[in-house]
Amino acid sequence: MQPILVAYATTEGQTRKVAEFIAERLRIRGHRVDLVDLATPAAQGIGSAYQAAFIGGSVHQHKHQSALVHFVKSNRDWLASLPVALFSVSLAAAMDDMDSRLEARRLANEFLDESGLKPLEVRCVAGALKYTQYDYFKRLIMRMIAQQRGGSTDTEHDHEYTNWNDVEAFVDEFLAAAHVPGSRPVKG
Structure with missing residues (x-):
C-alpha cells in the first residue's frame, strides 16, 4: 500500500509538532507515512507515489511560508x-472570538487561492506563542498582539494553544472522507 505524505513548513516549530502528531x-x-519538512532538500525528491497527503504550514504576518507555497505550486498537478x-497553524485559530x-x-483561503491547492479537508489549527524563541522586538510585538486578543502575556514561557483532540479528529475525518484504505480502528 502506498504511503501517506505529511509535508509541512514551520517557523518556530509548532507546525512541525502538529505534523509529527498527524504522522x-x-x-x-x-499507515506508512513520509514526514517531510518542505524547507529541507528532502522536499525536492517528493514524487506522486502517495495515496493521500496532509499539507501544512503556519501563518506569520498574514502569510504562509514561501516553501509551502512553492511546493504546492510546483506539485499542483499530482496533488x-x-x-x-x-492544516493551517495560526494564533488566530487559538482565539475564542468569531472574528479571529x-x-x-x-x-x-488566501493560501488556497494563491497556490491553487484544492483540498478535500481544511483545518485551522491553534498554534503557540513561542516567546522564548523570539528576539526582543518580536517578543514585544507578540505580547502586544496577545494582550489585544486575550492570549498569554507571560514572556518568560512559551504557550501552546493547539487542541490535540481536534487535530486527531481532523485525521479521522479526512481518512473517512477520502476513503483511504487500510485504516485500522483505534481502540480507546
Missing part, C-alpha cells in the same frame, strides 16, 4: 490527483 496518528491507524488535507476564527479561515 504518528496515521501510523497508529496502520490534484489525490485526496489532500490542509474567521481571520484564520480567510488566511487559509
Whole structure:
C-alpha cells in the first residue's frame, strides 16, 4: 500500500509538532507515512507515489511560508490527483472570538487561492506563542498582539494553544472522507 505524505513548513516549530502528531496518528491507524519538512532538500525528491497527503504550514504576518507555497505550486498537478488535507497553524485559530476564527479561515483561503491547492479537508489549527524563541522586538510585538486578543502575556514561557483532540479528529475525518484504505480502528 502506498504511503501517506505529511509535508509541512514551520517557523518556530509548532507546525512541525502538529505534523509529527498527524504522522504518528496515521501510523497508529496502520499507515506508512513520509514526514517531510518542505524547507529541507528532502522536499525536492517528493514524487506522486502517495495515496493521500496532509499539507501544512503556519501563518506569520498574514502569510504562509514561501516553501509551502512553492511546493504546492510546483506539485499542483499530482496533488490534484489525490485526496489532500490542509492544516493551517495560526494564533488566530487559538482565539475564542468569531472574528479571529474567521481571520484564520480567510488566511487559509488566501493560501488556497494563491497556490491553487484544492483540498478535500481544511483545518485551522491553534498554534503557540513561542516567546522564548523570539528576539526582543518580536517578543514585544507578540505580547502586544496577545494582550489585544486575550492570549498569554507571560514572556518568560512559551504557550501552546493547539487542541490535540481536534487535530486527531481532523485525521479521522479526512481518512473517512477520502476513503483511504487500510485504516485500522483505534481502540480507546
